[in-house]
Amino acid sequence: xxxxxxxxxxxxxxxxxxxxxxxxxxxxxxxxxxxxxxxxxxxxxxxxxxxxxxxxxxxxxxxxxxxxxxxxxxxxxxxxxxxxxxxxxxxxxxxxxxxxxxxxxxxxxxxxxxxxxxxxxxxxxxxxxxxxxxxxxxxxxxxxxxxxxxxxxxxxxxxxxxxxxxxxxxxxxxxxxxxxxxxxxxxxxxxxxxxxxxxxxxxxxxxxxxxxxxxxxxxxxxxxxxxxxxxxxxxxxxxxxxxxxxxxxxxxxxxxxxxxxxxxxxxxxxxxxxxxxxxxxxxxxxxxxxxxxxxxxxxxxxxxxxxxxxxxxxxxxxxxxxxxxxxxxxxxxxxxxxxxxxxxxxxxxxxxxxxxxxxxxxxxxxxxxxxxxxxxxxxxxxxxxxxxxxxxxxxxxxxxxxxxxxxxxxxxxxxxxxxxxxxxxx
Ligand SMILES: NC(=O)C1=CN([C@@H]2O[C@H](COP(=O)(O)OP(=O)(O)OC[C@H]3O[C@@H](n4cnc5c(N)ncnc54)[C@H](O)[C@@H]3O)[C@@H](O)[C@H]2O)C=CC1
Ligand SMILES: O=C(O)C(=O)Cc1ccc(O)cc1
Numbered sequence: 001x002x003x004x005x006x007x008x009x010x011x012x013x014x015x016x017x018x019x020x021x022x023x024x025x026x027x028x029x030x031x032x033x034x035x036x037x038x039x040x041x042x043x044x045x046x047x048x049x050x051x052x053x054x055x056x057x058x059x060x061x062x063x064x065x066x067x068x069x070x071x072x073x074x075x076x077x078x079x080x081x082x083x084x085x086x087x088x089x090x091x092x093x094x095x096x097x098x099x100x101x102x103x104x105x106x107x108x109x110x111x112x113x114x115x116x117x118x119x120x121x122x123x124x125x126x127x128x129x130x131x132x133x134x135x136x137x138x139x140x141x142x143x144x145x146x147x148x149x150x151x152x153x154x155x156x157x158x159x160x161x162x163x164x165x166x167x168x169x170x171x172x173x174x175x176x177x178x179x180x181x182x183x184x185x186x187x188x189x190x191x192x193x194x195x196x197x198x199x200x201x202x203x204x205x206x207x208x209x210x211x212x213x214x215x216x217x218x219x220x221x222x223x224x225x226x227x228x229x230x231x232x233x234x235x236x237x238x239x240x241x242x243x244x245x246x247x248x249x250x251x252x253x254x255x256x257x258x259x260x261x262x263x264x265x266x267x268x269x270x271x272x273x274x275x276x277x278x279x280x281x282x283x284x285x286x287x288x289x290x291x292x293x294x295x296x297x298x299x300x301x302x303x304x305x306x307x308x309x310x311x312x313x314x315x316x317x318x319x320x321x322x323x324x325x326x327x328x329x330x331x332x333x334x335x336x337x338x339x340x341x342x343x344x345x346x347x348x349x350x351x352x353x354x355x356x357x358x359x360x361x362x363x364x365x366x367x368x369x370x371x372x373x374x375x376x377x378x379x380x381x382x383x384x385x386x387x388x389x390x391x392x393x394x395x396x397x398x399x400x401x402x403x404x405x406x407x408x409x410x411x412x413x414x415x416x417x418x419x420x421x422x423x424x425x426x
Contacts, residue, residue, distance in 0.1 A: 039068050042222040045134075046071040049106035051121060053077045053086055055167060056138045057112030058176025061091045063227040066178040074102045078113075082173045100128040108223075110162075111137035115145060116292045122152040129157055134216050136162045140243065141296040142236035146191040158213065160220050161189035161236060164229055165247070169284040179228060179401065183344060186229035188220060189236045244300035249308060251290055252301070254283035353406040356386070357396040358419040369396060372416065378408050 048064065050057045053075045061073050075083050075092035076099055086092045096102065103109065103125045111118055118137065129135070135157050139145045142161045149159045166184035168175065217233070224231040234242075257280050261268045294301055318326045359365045366383060373380050381399040400406045413420045 045108040047105045048108045049074045050110045051076045052113030053082045058173040059180035062178035067226045103128040109135045115139040135159045140293045142189045142239045144296045146236045163187040171286045182228035186224040240300045244304040249304040254280045258283045353400040355420045
């Protein structure tokens with residue numbers, strides 16, 4: 001363990017401060033010092049149990065299976081069907097069905113079920129978790145999760161919170177994918193007795209606080225990297241402050257925009273433009289999951305909503321008083337901030353590897369293109385017929401998982417009679 005690695009969170013929740021990012025950068029640099037390291041030795045987990053095999057849990061299992069990780073992956077779920085499916089696909093290595101017996105073998109447990117299920121699950125498995133097993137989670141809220149864990153485990157096991165900033169509005173094992181976390185930030189949160197992230201703290205105080213040793217943090221950090229994510233250390237409080245504004249309030253706003261279509265929303269929905277689609281995609285997320293998230297981050301959501309209301313009032317006043325200058329300034333500032341999203345984030349969220357193939361909308365055309373790809377071993381992510389041709393150069397949109405698949409497809413199409421062009425903004 002490197003005791004020089006220090007990563008304290010900013011007390012004022014100023015998560016964007018240089019101080020904080022420098023500390024995280026230092027930690028990252030330190031952890032990546034030896035590029036030739038043996039990743040399995042660094043991680044040092046042999047039996048990873050994932051509780052909840054949905055979008056996130058399933059994606060973690062698939063990402064691990066696709067990685068150099070050589071240990072076992074056990075899937076634990078309230079859905080036997082999902083476990084059977086994951087097992088049949090070779091994604092998990094379960095050799096028995098008994099939940100408690102599987103837990104007994106784990107040296108890392110990842111809670112990947114809805115956060116409202118954590119308390120019941122932890123109470124149920126607590127006496128079966130090996131003393132040296134590390135516990136983590138993927139929940140979208142962190143302070144309340146740390147409190148629940150501390151309340152139930154009472155210091156019996158080490159816990160590090162986790163939250164991948166990757167996902168979608170879809171749920172379930174069926175939509176999970178190995179590359180979900182690629183280039184996405186993955187927050188790690190450590191609770192210490194003075195509520196600061198303190199990666200150098202190695203002593204266990206014996207209090208009810210759950211304190212993870214920095215060795216645990218390093219192991220988990222490497223695991224996140226193995227998943228393709230970018231680990232980022234932060235305090236639970238700073239995390240909740242940030243995601244209330246970057247993720248939870250946007251979800252609420254998406255739902256508000258849909259509701260604001262008004263009484264005739266079911267009619268208007270047929271005429272929406274790209275802007276509405278972009279701004280409301282996440283409103284299609286699982287209502288139960290989001291009900292939990294918004295309730296679990298109550299104080300931060302309420303504070304973010306105050307800011308939203310005040311901005312709404314400001315805009316209303318400007319429109320009412322025909323303050324076009326003020327309105328323009330407000331919109332310009334928003335535009336500049338939005339355009340400032342770092343390129344790597346825009347790429348990881350928006351980047352799609354797709355080609356528009358200029359074909360006639362007629363029977364057999366999908367089979368023809370799909371067959372061509374299959375014959376040449378090019379994996380297709382999705383395929384879609386675009387019926388509205390305005391602004392769109394071709395009628396068949398073919399999505400690929402990787403840039404190299406896209407490049408191969410281009411070469412192939414160049415040798416056929418298909419005209420193609422690259423993805424445009426829909
Ligand atoms: N959906 C998203 O985009 C993201 C979600 N998260 C967090 O990940 C967690 C899981 O979310 P998703 O994977 O999206 O949900 P999901 O609905 O796709 O998967 C949840 C899984 O948990 C299982 N489950 C439910 N109760 C259980 C129990 N008592 N014991 C064992 N398994 C149980 C369900 O069968 C289901 O397979 C949530 O805590 C959420 O806050 C984090 C980042 C992104
Ligand atoms: O679909 C999207 O754009 C998301 O932002 C997914 C998401 C949902 C919940 C999280 O806690 C983190 C990420």
